[in-house]
Amino acid sequence: MDKVLRFVMKSDDDKEKVVENVENEDDNEPLSGISNDSNSLRGVSSLKRRREESEPIPLSKNEEQETLPRWVAGASPAKFVTLDELMDMSSAMENMALVHEIAVNPDFAIPETSNNPLERAVKDCVHKIYWEKMAEDLAKDPPDYSKAFSTLLDVKQLSVFEFQMIMDLLTPQHVRLKMEIDSRLDEQILRQQVDKDCLDWPRLSEYIIDLLARLCAPVRDEMVSKLREKTDIVDILRGVCELLEVMKVDMANFEVRQSRPIIEEHSAVYERNQFFKILKSDPDLELPVLNWLKRHVSDIAKSTSAADLSGPVIKRRFEIDRARFEQLGAKYLQLIVCTACVLVTCISAGQDVIDIPQFKQDLKDELIAITEDISVKNLKDRLEAMYVHCNAKLKKIYEAKESLVWTAGSSDGLRLQIMSLEDEKQPVRSLMRERIRGFMLSMLKCSGQSSKQKLPAGVSVVKTELNMITAAFVRLASHNRKTFGVYYGDLIKKLMSV
Incomplete structure (x- = not known):
């Protein structure tokens, strides 16, 4: 909170100076933050060679012949890090996280009391x-x-x-x-x-x-x-x-609310400069990124998780948005499962039930409430709860219509259809996933433009929820692309040219 207070309490002149400093900072450095030295492009491949050339380390005077393996000893000489450098890196990371939070979170506010x-x-x-x-x-x-x-x-x-x-x-x-x-x-x-x-x-x-x-x-x-x-x-x-x-x-x-337009306008430059300050203090922190990207460039079809990154700075950089991406992932799963459940329920219910005004909308709202805490771990339990609710709802509607009968076979068939949604390859779930995913990606591609995208068939029932999750995803992805797109783009180009 103190960092926010120190920034927002500045006068207008001071804020203009901050903006000028952010724009002019590190103007003479490459935007990608990568050394122009030709040897730096071979940093990943030369790491193994440097280790092989390192001298063995004796364990004691009496055991001069017994040495640690070269791959354990690592490169020599050892690099020392001062406390001031660590504090500067920590401060840069905190500043980057704070500005990032204000820029991507429109509801950001300083709490009256500490959350700790x-x-x-x-x-x-x-x-x-x-x-x-x-x-x-x-x-x-x-x-x-x-x-x-x-x-x-x-x-x-x-x-x-x-x-x-x-x-x-x-x-x-x-x-x-x-x-x-x-x-x-x-x-x-x-x-x-x-x-x-x-x-x-x-x-x-x-x-x-x-x-x-x-x-x-x-x-x-x-x-x-x-x-x-x-x-x-x-x-x-x-x-x-x-x-x-x-x-x-x-x-x-x-x-903060008054300064939000200024912060959003210059946050990408500020975050990027803070990130490069960290890399400048220890260029070796870039190696995990190079290794990670190299695996993707060499085999683009191979799936590699972000968890493979071993660099502490890179991990902390992803940690800034980890909670947001996990929350978006849960909402994404919720929309897929709920739309698929509405479709299979409507198929089982028949035309007479589907024609009831607000039936699909009410069913969707009720399923959204049931799956508010849905996750991959509790998906089976939530599907069971969704079946119980849908079955009871259809049974009540059928009892109100004397011409319709909701049989035990109908109930068993509905349960089989809903519980099958646990499988990612289930046809209805797979179809809804592709349509929702395609809509979100199309909105991301045209972000910043005024063009409108048509909702795919079958997902209009979750129009409000889909618009909310898409807006949050586009805002977050666009900001990160604006901030680090050039940096990662230069890395990929240089790796592909080696």
Whole structure:
């Protein structure tokens, strides 16, 4: 959250400088991030040769003849990595992940509280100890106002910081508010009043609460109202600090929304430059990518999983979008299974049932709810649940129509058809997969254009869900292609030319 706050709190001039730096960064370097040295193209093939030429490593003085195999010893000399280099690589990866998240996630927002339960527990414990200590100091005779006064100055600093953020959005006539804060919360005057034991805490706290009420968003009015009901000094200061933290997050999220067009426009360049910084610090990290691509180039028909990548940076690069791709994969499976189930159910139900208004749409909505947590592991159980629901629905409809009879044989046939959808090669499932996949790929090819694609036959029942998953897939794939397309394209061209 701190990284987001540092970026979104910049002034417009600073943001323009950031954009210029991103665009001009590493202008003199090859865009692909690959060394132009002719030997670098043979990096993969020369790795084995360097290992063979490495000297054996003696285990001890008495065992000079017993050595480690060359393939265990590896290349020599060893490469050393400094702590600063590791920190720079970690920072570059974090920055790349943050900008990527803002660019591809339209609903990105900074949470009010940490998602880490351990972090929340530690923070709550430390805060509790701090406020309890302040209460003990104020209960002394005479009272010790040191912690309370220090907190009061922090409140002033945070209030001015919050005000400065708002000042960028308001007219110049609001400048007098800053002068008012400086005069009412003057450090020297407050310290003199504390030393002489004449500080009017109720009046001061009332002013601070009124000030925050003027600065915060309307959604925080309830917190302000509860704060006005407090009378204890410690409770008031604690509530004020909590409100300021929430206000800071609100303003940061507002700035993120306002700056989203700029971030989306320049995120690809920024992510690419951060990625090249990591590769520059350790060029050997590119070897896993070369090995992976080389296997594909040599045999394009051979399926190779991304899990084969062994480089830590490449793994972390894929980890940025792993959760999104897994979620899209689950939704993709859900649409395929649900559309196939609707089709086989309609075939078993007959024309009289299919002609019922909203039958297919209602059945689809119900099956979507049943398969909300579908995965490859629980597919059989979800198919069983889908059969139970479809069978009960058809039985109820048939009972309402005296001319129709839903027999045990019909029920068994429906179960056989639905449970067969567990097989990927089942004709109906395979057909729906190809049609949904073809539609998504066609939308990806024409991304950025205004051309419309016709929905394939049989998938119109999941039109809304298909549009949502396709939009998310196209957004994610297009951004990654824009960011790293040239890099991987250059790698493939050079591997094919070797």
